[in-house]
Amino acid sequence: MPGLTMAQALNAALRDAMTDDESVVIFGEDVGTLGGVFRITDGLARDFGEDRCFDTPLAESGIVGFALGMAMNGFKPVVEMQFDAFAYPAFEQLVSHVAKMRNRTRGAINVPMVVRVPYAGGIGGVEHHSDSSEAYYAQTPGLKLVTPATVEDAYSLLREAIDDPDPVVFMEPKKLYWSKAEVSLPARTEPFGRAAIRRSGTDASLVAYGPTVPVALEAASVAEDEGWDLEVVDLRSIVPFDDDTVAASVRKTGRCVVVSEAAGFAGVSAEIAARVQERCFHSLAAPVLRVTGWDIPYPPPIIEKHHLPGVDRVLDTVARLQWDDEPDHRFLEAVRA
Amino acid sequence: MTTRATGPAAARQVASAPAATGVDEVAGRLLPAGTPIQFLDDDGKPTAQARRGSYHEPTTELLVDAYRRMVIGRRFDAQATALTKQGRLAVYPSSHGQEACQVGGVLALRPTDWLFPTYRDSMALITRDIDPVEALTLLRGDWHCGYDPKAHRTAPQYTPLATQTPHAVGLAYAAKRRGEDTVAMVFVGDGGTSEGDFHEGLNFAAVYQAPVVFLIQNNRFAISVPLSKQTAAPALAYKGVGYGIRSEQVDGNDAMAVLAVLQHAIESARAGEGPFLVEAHTYRIEAHTNADDASRYRDADEVAAWERRDPIARLEAYLLSTGAMTDEDVGGARKQAEVFAGQVRDGLNPDPKVDPLELFDHVYAEPTPQLREQRGWLAEELEGDA
Numbered sequence: 001m002p003g004l005t006m007a008q009a010l011n012a013a014l015r016d017a018m019t020d021d022e023s024v025v026i027f028g029e030d031v032g033t034l035g036g037v038f039r040i041t042d043g044l045a046r047d048f049g050e051d052r053c054f055d056t057p058l059a060e061s062g063i064v065g066f067a068l069g070m071a072m073n074g075f076k077p078v079v080e081m082q083f084d085a086f087a088y089p090a091f092e093q094l095v096s097h098v099a100k101m102r103n104r105t106r107g108a109i110n111v112p113m114v115v116r117v118p119y120a121g122g123i124g125g126v127e128h129h130s131d132s133s134e135a136y137y138a139q140t141p142g143l144k145l146v147t148p149a150t151v152e153d154a155y156s157l158l159r160e161a162i163d164d165p166d167p168v169v170f171m172e173p174k175k176l177y178w179s180k181a182e183v184s185l186p187a188r189t190e191p192f193g194r195a196a197i198r199r200s201g202t203d204a205s206l207v208a209y210g211p212t213v214p215v216a217l218e219a220a221s222v223a224e225d226e227g228w229d230l231e232v233v234d235l236r237s238i239v240p241f242d243d244d245t246v247a248a249s250v251r252k253t254g255r256c257v258v259v260s261e262a263a264g265f266a267g268v269s270a271e272i273a274a275r276v277q278e279r280c281f282h283s284l285a286a287p288v289l290r291v292t293g294w295d296i297p298y299p300p301p302i303i304e305k306h307h308l309p310g311v312d313r314v315l316d317t318v319a320r321l322q323w324d325d326e327p328d329h330r331f332l333e334a335v336r337a
Numbered sequence: 338m339t340t341r342a343t344g345p346a347a348a349r350q351v352a353s354a355p356a357a358t359g360v361d362e363v364a365g366r367l368l369p370a371g372t373p374i375q376f377l378d379d380d381g382k383p384t385a386q387a388r389r390g391s392y393h394e395p396t397t398e399l400l401v402d403a404y405r406r407m408v409i410g411r412r413f414d415a416q417a418t419a420l421t422k423q424g425r426l427a428v429y430p431s432s433h434g435q436e437a438c439q440v441g442g443v444l445a446l447r448p449t450d451w452l453f454p455t456y457r458d459s460m461a462l463i464t465r466d467i468d469p470v471e472a473l474t475l476l477r478g479d480w481h482c483g484y485d486p487k488a489h490r491t492a493p494q495y496t497p498l499a500t501q502t503p504h505a506v507g508l509a510y511a512a513k514r515r516g517e518d519t520v521a522m523v524f525v526g527d528g529g530t531s532e533g534d535f536h537e538g539l540n541f542a543a544v545y546q547a548p549v550v551f552l553i554q555n556n557r558f559a560i561s562v563p564l565s566k567q568t569a570a571p572a573l574a575y576k577g578v579g580y581g582i583r584s585e586q587v588d589g590n591d592a593m594a595v596l597a598v599l600q601h602a603i604e605s606a607r608a609g610e611g612p613f614l615v616e617a618h619t620y621r622i623e624a625h626t627n628a629d630d631a632s633r634y635r636d637a638d639e640v641a642a643w644e645r646r647d648p649i650a651r652l653e654a655y656l657l658s659t660g661a662m663t664d665e666d667v668g669g670a671r672k673q674a675e676v677f678a679g680q681v682r683d684g685l686n687p688d689p690k691v692d693p694l695e696l697f698d699h700v701y702a703e704p705t706p707q708l709r710e711q712r713g714w715l716a717e718e719l720e721g722d723a
Contacts, residue, residue: 051514057544062503062537069507072492074515077507089533096497097504104493106481107699141700165702193706240705 003180006154010040010172012185013158014078018048021076024162026053028063028080028116037082038118038177064090064115068098071113071167078162084119085128091136098167099142114161114168119147120211120261122175122308124301130174131298132262134210137169138238138271145239146192147171149213151181153196153236156189164192173211193240197249201231204255204321207246207272209235212259212309219259219314228318238268243275250276251283255321257291259309264292286322287331366583369574373586373618376593379646381654390585392597397661403444403592404656405670407436407649410460412674413469416681417459417476421627425685427478430457434590434622437648438524438554440464441595445603446522451508453492453501453523457554461524465491469677470684477689480696499529502538502551506612510547513609520606522550522599528559530573536580542612543581550602551577551614554589556621561634577614589617590648593655620646693719 004012018024026041032055035042044053056063060081067077081087094115101111121130137145144166148154154172161168190196198213199220206216213234220230233249235242250256256276260269273288291309299307320328375388395403410432417429432439439460446452454461462472467484474483475494482493495501505523512519529535530553542549553573557564570576577584583605587598595617602613620643624631631640656662697704697712704712 057537057540059533059537059540061534062541065500065503065534065538066507066510066541069504069509069521070511071507072504073508073511075511092497092500093503093534097500101493102701103480103699104482105486105699108485108487109493110702144701241707243706 003182004151004185005177006148006151006172006179007038007040007177009151009155009183009185010158011042011044013155013162014041014044015047016186017078017159017162018044018052021162023074024052024076024078025070026078026080027056027067029058029082029086030055031080036080038174040116040118040172040177041080060087060090061093064093064098067113067115068093068101068111071111072101072109076112076114076162078114078116081115081117083125083129084117084131084133087115087117087133090115094137094143094167094169095140099140101142102166103142110165111167112165114158114164114170116170116172118174118177119171120173120175121298121304122211122261124304125174126301127298130304132260132293134171134238135262135267137171138268142167143239144168144192144237145171146237147173147210148236149173149176149198149208149210149234151179152183152187153189155183155185155187157192157236159186159188160192171210175211176214179214190236192237193242194236195242195245196234196236197231197245198234199230199232201229201253203229203253204257204318205231205233205246205249205253206257206259206314206318207233207235207249207276208259209238209268211261215309215311215314216259219311219318222311223315223318226315230318235272241275243279246272246276247279250280250288254283254285255318256280256284256288257314257317257321258288259291259314261293261309263295264290265295267292286320287328289317289320289328291317363581364578367578367581369572369578369584369586369616373588373616374594374598375588375591376597377591377651377655379651381651381658383655389594389597392594392601395593395596395600397656397659399444399596400593400652400656401661401666403437403440403596404649404652404662405673406440406444406464407592407652408670409674409677410436410440410464411649412671412678413463413681414460416678417473418623418627420682420685426473426476428626428628429459429476430626431621431623432457432460434643434648435554435556435619436460437592437595437652438552438589438617438619441592441599442522442524442552445596445599446520449490450519450603451490451492451505451521453505453521454494455498455501455524455526455529456494456496457526458494458524462491462494465489467491468684469681473681473685474689477685479689479691481699499525499532499535499538501525502534503541506538506542506545506547506549509542509549509606510545513546513548518548518607520548520550520603522552522603524552524554526559527553527555527557527564527567527573528562529553530576531567536576539577539580539582539612539614546609546611548606548609549612550599550606551582551612552599553614553616554619555616556619558621558625558635560625560629561631563635572616574614574616577612582612582614583610584614584616586616586618589619590643590646590651592648592652619648
């Protein structure tokens with residue numbers, strides 16, 4: 001099948017940004033000669049030289065801190081964290097410095113940098129290779145947080161992240177790296193802060209982002225056979241958040257299920273559910289429900305399918321949206337017990 | 338003249354160096370002096386050449402300026418501590434006793450160089466000619482650093498330990514990439530050398546041959562934890578050697594030696610010879626901050642011993658003995674310091690003007706819809722209060 005993979009679109013975005021702007025530099029672990037473990041930086045060191053795309057020592061805090069210093073002095077670094085769980089050593093740099101530098105200097109120093117984080121599971125990774133770590137960043141004022149679900153968005157959101165005057169945590173759903181689409185680049189989609197309606201429907205809204213968008217779409221497709229016309233909202237950008245599009249969708253459908261691969265407890269899915277009920281209470285025919293990963297450390301590859309939100313679990317949850325004014329037995333029983 | 342390689346190419350040069358010339362020889366060039374470099378003894382008398390290494394004596398003009406600024410710095414420090422007692426400052430970490438490092442570190446820099454200070458380095462900020470009221474903004478309880486870091490080429494003061502290290506390295510590397518001769522100097526304490534960012538910063542600096550000078554102000558205490566519990570290294574200066582960084586140790590209460598070593602370190606970095614690490618042996622005379630009680634963890638005798646090695650008294654004795662200064666100059670410096678302290682008092686006397694709504698304005702270049710919304714809610718609250 002012809003077309004472009006998400007990995008290729010990301011590579012093209014980096015390539016085009018480097019061509020357009022001399023101040024864009026790319027560095028991280030294995031991003032140079034190897035082209036990254038997922039090949040997102042493939043060929044960039046060769047084509048732009050080792051001054052523009054280079055390997056660093058294996059020290060994530062150092063990488064992010066070094067990038068911040070370069071960003072303070074005229075460069076636009078795009079750094080790769082290699083894997084979600086390998087980004088944790090850089091946490092203090094991101095939270096206390098990258099995110100806060102503008103505020104600490106009352107706007108005098110901005111930090112135009114991008115931290116690319118391949119995240120989430122579904123690729124059979126061993127431990128520490130499949131975390132959904134977005135809530136940590138979403139909780140940090142000063143960071144923008146975006147995650148593409150389509151090939152076109154992968155290109156456009158990454159270009160926008162590099163152009164942004166503020167630091168952006170760019171989370172790449174690993175299992176979608178090899179997803180393909182017919183796109184013509186350079187493509188620019190909607191800017192940060194705009195969610196996209198991926199499928200229009202009238203009965204319930206499935207709100208998803210990153211790796212769960214294709215799951216929601218497939219569930220909506222199957223639901224059609226069962227008589228439900230589901231709308232699918234792809235957030236694209238978690239920070240800034242598009243309250244308007246999400247709320248408009250739920251007001252229209254009257255029902256909402258949030259689908260997220262991360263642990264549900266205190267996760268981004270919880271925030272979405274809270275925002276929806278704050279804004280749409282009088283339009284809701286049922287409580288906002290969530291389909292998330294369990295609140296467990298990410299499981300080993302042989303059983304990860306039991307952790308990941310799948311089509312069946314989404315449909316089972318849609319079925320609990322009080323279609324016949326029946327209360328949701330799962331929680332009703334919990335209350336009685 | 339050949340162009341010096343940058344980035345990964347430079348890394349390969351460093352990596353290949355030991356094989357070409359022998360590890361011992363390379364390591365030998367990196368090693369600090371066995372005894373801290375000293376130009377003036379504890380009484381301010383010139384030391385023998387052997388104690389001075391190959392470092393050059395700073396100019397008399399620079400030494401006189403350093404003396405004057407140390408006197409002002411100490412008076413400023415005492416004034417700031419006094420202002421905490423009056424509730425004008427939320428907290429103040431004193432650098433009393435570290436004047437030679439605070440002033441020497443800054444005077445060795447050019448105005449075009451960058452300084453990365455910690456919370457204990459307010460004296461360095463005023464030596465950098467940052468307005469003292471601006472310099473104390475954060476400690477006054479405000480939410481931002483108070484001065485324009487780009488205008489003064491001075492990063493905001495860092496409260497987390499050693500996190501500024503990789504920032505200084507990245508900034509210096511960026512300058513080098515553009516062909517500028519900017520050097521970044523990063524201040525860190527003895528406690529900070531245990532932090533991961535210190536080590537990662539050193540490693541990056543060496544790999545990319547970034548023009549950075551690391552000044553460790555070893556004041557012997559990290560709040561209450563003494564140096565002996567911080568490290569088993571024979572001296573903190575040796576921490577640079579493992580990374581391939583030229584390292585030195587200096588008597589941090591000898592302003593002349595601090596200036597001599599740092600001037601050399603900075604010009605070496607500027608000349609493209611890579612990063613340089615300097616450990617200055619000094620002592621924190623006061624408690625960690627006004628809120629700390631140092632009597633719980635150290636003896637008064639120890640403090641008294643270090644007070645006898647006072648950096649201001651030593652330089653004063655030396656400059657008077659050579660005739661570079663007179664008693665009138667000493668009196669003049671003290672008067673100037675009193676005037677400065679008065680300006681600090683006057684400047685901090687009014688309550689700071691803080692607009693709660695501004696808290697939303699610098700989180701991003703453009704506030705998110707959520708921040709705009711919340712700003713509006715707070716504005717309504719404020720109107721309700723009014």
